[in-house]
Amino acid sequence: MKAAGVVVAVAAALALQTTLARFVIRGTVAVDLGLVVVVYIALTSGPVTGLLSGTLTGLLQDALTSGILGIGGLAKTIVGFLAGVIGTQFIVAQPLPRFVVFFGATVLHAVIFIGLYVVLDLRRYGAPYAGVTGQALGNAIVGVVAFQLVELLPGALERRRAQRSRIRR
Numbered sequence: 001m002k003a004a005g006v007v008v009a010v011a012a013a014l015a016l017q018t019t020l021a022r023f024v025i026r027g028t029v030a031v032d033l034g035l036v037v038v039v040y041i042a043l044t045s046g047p048v049t050g051l052l053s054g055t056l057t058g059l060l061q062d063a064l065t066s067g068i069l070g071i072g073g074l075a076k077t078i079v080g081f082l083a084g085v086i087g088t089q090f091i092v093a094q095p096l097p098r099f100v101v102f103f104g105a106t107v108l109h110a111v112i113f114i115g116l117y118v119v120l121d122l123r124r125y126g127a128p129y130a131g132v133t134g135q136a137l138g139n140a141i142v143g144v145v146a147f148q149l150v151e152l153l154p155g156a157l158e159r160r161r162a163q164r165s166r167i168r169r
Contacts, residue, residue, distance in 0.1 A: 102143035
């Protein structure tokens with residue numbers, strides 16, 4: 001069941017990401033939903049699940065884009081594993097630590113991704129600091145909001161059921 005949930009979450013994120021691809025800010029997408037899902041899964045399920053979800057998400061994103069197949073997969077695999085390790089070693093239960101993890105994961109992903117392209121001499125990047133910072137902020141905000149919504153949803157459903165049962169009496 002856990003594997004099916006991961007696949008559904010990754011598929012939903014990639015489907016939403018491809019529909020939002022037309023909203024581009026200065027050549028970069030403001031939020032990488034695939035990365036947000038990988039970090040979320042890694043924080044909630046641990047390093048192995050983070051590693052596997054990062055591999056799946058990265059390779060699928062590479063296949064859907066015009067880039068080199070495997071570079072995004074490697075970057076998301078490393079980020080997923082490290083986010084899972086952080087989630088098991090530190091208490092990441094409040095919005096601020098989660099924000100920091102999402103922000104740091106996005107920066108690390110960009111360093112690996114851009115670094116591999118530069119080292120392999122496949123593409124030249126200028127100074128992508130503003131783009132990476134903007135995406136890191138966007139990913140961190142979306143990630144924290146997603147955590148809050150997922151944590152509040154079961155409680156909201158319980159309250160709604162309890163309210164309906166009181167009305168029926």
